[in-house]
Amino acid sequence: MSEDEFLEQSTIRAKIDELKFRHRSLDSEVLALQEMGVADQLKVARLKKEKLLLKDRIASLEDRLTPDIIA
Known part of the structure; x- marks a missing residue:
């Protein structure tokens, strides 16, 4: 894996974490x-x-x- 690929994957993981946090916040708000x-x-x-x-x-x-x- 190249450094660029690693950085892209790190960026994607960070965005996923951010979106999951927002999703949980909305869930709490709805409840x-x-x-x-x-x-x-x-x-x-x-x-x-x-x-x-x-x-x-x-x-x-x-x-x-x-x-x-x-496959």
Whole structure:
């Protein structure tokens, strides 16, 4: 692995960690809103949608770290 590849992978891992942290934060926010009985379902729906987008982005970045294996 070249130094450039190592740096790219390190950058990707850092971004994954950042996105996972944001995902957990949104999860906590959604749970708090639901526990408080807040009737703002639109806000809850938006937060859940953002969580799904983050999950997809995380999966995409993790795929970049997995080498292609030709069967």
